Amino acid sequence: MKRHDTAEVFLGKLGVGGSHPVSVEAMGRTHPSRYRDTLDEIRLAQEAGCEIFRLAIPDEESLEGLKKITAESPLPLVADIHFAPQLALSAAGSGVGAVRVNPGTMGERAQYRELVLRLADYGCVLRLGANAASLPKAFQKMKPSQALVCCIAEWLEEPLKLSFHNIILSAKSSSIEVNEEASRNLSHSFPYPIHIGLTEAGEGTDGIIQSTLGIGMLLREGIGNTIRVSLTSSSPVLETQVGVGILNALGLRRRGFQIISCPTCARKKGDVVLLVCELKKRLGKLKQTVPLTVAVMGCEVNGPGEAREADVGLAFGRERAVIFSRGVVVETVPHREGMEALLESIITFTPPAGKQLQHNS
Numbered sequence: 001m002k003r004h005d006t007a008e009v010f011l012g013k014l015g016v017g018g019s020h021p022v023s024v025e026a027m028g029r030t031h032p033s034r035y036r037d038t039l040d041e042i043r044l045a046q047e048a049g050c051e052i053f054r055l056a057i058p059d060e061e062s063l064e065g066l067k068k069i070t071a072e073s074p075l076p077l078v079a080d081i082h083f084a085p086q087l088a089l090s091a092a093g094s095g096v097g098a099v100r101v102n103p104g105t106m107g108e109r110a111q112y113r114e115l116v117l118r119l120a121d122y123g124c125v126l127r128l129g130a131n132a133a134s135l136p137k138a139f140q141k142m143k144p145s146q147a148l149v150c151c152i153a154e155w156l157e158e159p160l161k162l163s164f165h166n167i168i169l170s171a172k173s174s175s176i177e178v179n180e181e182a183s184r185n186l187s188h189s190f191p192y193p194i195h196i197g198l199t200e201a202g203e204g205t206d207g208i209i210q211s212t213l214g215i216g217m218l219l220r221e222g223i224g225n226t227i228r229v230s231l232t233s234s235s236p237v238l239e240t241q242v243g244v245g246i247l248n249a250l251g252l253r254r255r256g257f258q259i260i261s262c263p264t265c266a267r268k269k270g271d272v273v274l275l276v277c278e279l280k281k282r283l284g285k286l287k288q289t290v291p292l293t294v295a296v297m298g299c300e301v302n303g304p305g306e307a308r309e310a311d312v313g314l315a316f317g318r319e320r321a322v323i324f325s326r327g328v329v330v331e332t333v334p335h336r337e338g339m340e341a342l343l344e345s346i347i348t349f350t351p352p353a354g355k356q357l358q359h360n361s
């Protein structure tokens with residue numbers, strides 16, 4: 001899949017754009033003044049695969065917490081600020097990797113200029129993100145996707161006058177169509193990395209479907225350098241898992257375990273659902289960082305064949321389960337020993353000669 005060429009920027013040590021892989025961002029739920037809780041959230045999100053953590057900074061109190069969080073955070077942070085340019089100025093010097101500014105809520109241009117200068121002083125990225133629901137008045141009568149791009153273009157003038165290019169852009173909407181058009185136009189119009197994601201995508205399955213389609217279609221076109229799945233949930237872990245899953249499914253990244261399992265049918269010879277549930281729990285504890293595809297199939301008629309590409313797999317036979325690796329049967333075991341045999345094959349799996357597994361890149 002060919003990626004759109006973009007400039008390269010760094011959030012701390014994390015490269016974004018250029019030849020760097022697409023990164024997963026998640027957003028904190030706790031108020032940063034409860035900085036210990038926020039740090040716990042960051043670590044949990046990191047374990048799930050998050051690489052950039054965004055924090056809302058709504059007040060002075062959260063700014064105090066932010067300083068403590070940046071001192072300990074294992075992930076680069078994006079300070080998300082609305083309606084309070086003064087907070088944005090302070091956040092820029094607090095050790096965050098980026099400050100997110102929404103043109104619809106930033107206020108005076110003079111303060112914006114001061115912010116860009118401050119970001120330049122601290123080597124901080126400007127995350128310029130317009131949102132269809134909060135566009136400045138001047139753009140509200142335009143077609144939404146066009147308005148988002150025009151708004152970004154106008155707000156790019158100041159940084160460009162100051163020769164500031166440490167920029168990531170985003171143009172979000174809750175409509176897949178608007179989101180897609182706006183992000184595509186941003187990508188074709190400007191050389192900067194693009195952050196993509198549907199805003200207010202919803203909860204549970206609905207939100208996951210919306211986000212997967214909205215983000216996935218753009219990634220398939222080579223657009224998007226960082227992604228965030230916005231889900232209504234009390235923790236950033238699920239949105240991280242979905243983001244990682246989208247990148248895995250598209251083959252853009254390979255991290256952790258990818259489980260391929262059949263839907264089961266009347267031909268199944270064993271309990272695929274139970275085995276997959278148990279397998280997920282056990283794999284979660286392995287903390288393995290090498291990517292591995294694991295297949296679980298309900299029968300051996302199509303099992304190993306359907307999962308030929310899997311690194312390791314199990315297919316239930318009438319009395320015994322078949323353990324296979326890349327389509328080749330390596331052993332057969334009684335059903336009750338299937339889980340342990342599969343885990344053993346996962347732990348001892350070695351990639352074929354000349355084909356190195358990538359670490360968590």
Ligand code: SF4
Nearest residue numbers: 262264265268298299
């Ligand atoms: S692998 Fe076997 S049990 Fe599973 S869906 Fe295919 S035919 Fe049915």
